[in-house]
Amino acid sequence: MKRWYLLYCKRGEQVRAKQHLENQGVECFYPTVEVEKILRGKRQKVEEPLFPCYVFVRFDYEKGPNFTSVRSTRGVVDFVRFGAQPKEIQGDLVFELKQLETYTDEHSNSECMPQPGDEVRVKSGQFAGIDAIYQEQDGEKRSIMLVQMITKHVPVSINNSDLDLK
Structure with a gap:
């Protein structure tokens, strides 16, 4: 049975880790938010991670890949864990984050x-x-x-x- 886990990644390498994990058949969720910033004196919209250095992953460790191969993926530091085993994340939480991401895409700040x-x-x-x-x-x-x-x-x-x- 597939379960959600949270990975801690190297700074700035979340996208790389996500690509390598998806190549292994692991479902990934890396929420981003569009922020308007002033860069070099000009106002620009920039995509920033909602949770810097973290990626949500969903896989079945019994069928593969296992925890060791996911943890040793390029760009990944380790699982977020409590004790020896990685902490399982509730699927409802990830679902709500996905819903929120689609809602904010449809209702951008500029409309307000x-x-x-x-x-x-x-x-x-x-x-x-x-x-x-x-x-x-x-x-x-x-x-x-x-x-x-x-x-x-x-x-x-x-x-x-x-x-x-x-």
Whole structure:
């Protein structure tokens, strides 16, 4: 009977380990998440591992491959274990992670954020109660808003948690 286990891999070699494990007939799950980062001054979307250095694997150790051959696969350090035997992971947990991954692919973060030029109300913080015009994101947790100051709009960086995004 196939069971899920968790492997600890060498830093940066999870993809290599996954490829070699799949060549051995081992089912692998390596969840990633798309993150928007500013790299070299430009905003880019980057795939990052949800659990760095870890890969979920599913196989039947009685039919093969065995624990030793999986553990000695290139890029793998060892199983996550409690005591002498590798710890079995509940299949429901992996299933929920797979469901969550497909859900986040369908409902990306960019859909939640307003578009440039949209009017947004600031609900808390220094500018609470003020209507502002959304300009652009300023990192992962802040946005640049145009706030009316006396006679002109001034760009101000505001926490996304302070915005009323509805």
